[in-house]
Amino acid sequence: MSKTIDFLARPSPARTTMFFVVALVTVEAFLIVGLVTEHFWETLSNGAMICLSCIGVG
Numbered sequence: 001m002s003k004t005i006d007f008l009a010r011p012s013p014a015r016t017t018m019f020f021v022v023a024l025v026t027v028e029a030f031l032i033v034g035l036v037t038e039h040f041w042e043t044l045s046n047g048a049m050i051c052l053s054c055i056g057v058g
Contacts, residue, residue, distance in 0.1 A: 034040040 034043075
């Protein structure tokens with residue numbers, strides 16, 4: 001009745017490379033935008049303190 005689409009059943013190296021490149025470009029874009037804005041380091045610091053306080057270090 002239902003048949004799996006061949007494109008989704010077996011990942012090809014080209015498709016894997018394409019998804020990797022898209023993910024890499026997305027992460028780099030967010031990193032560049034974050035570094036350009038002034039609030040990046042403050043937000044990163046606040047996030048680290050929240051994380052540390054959750055595990056009882058801070």
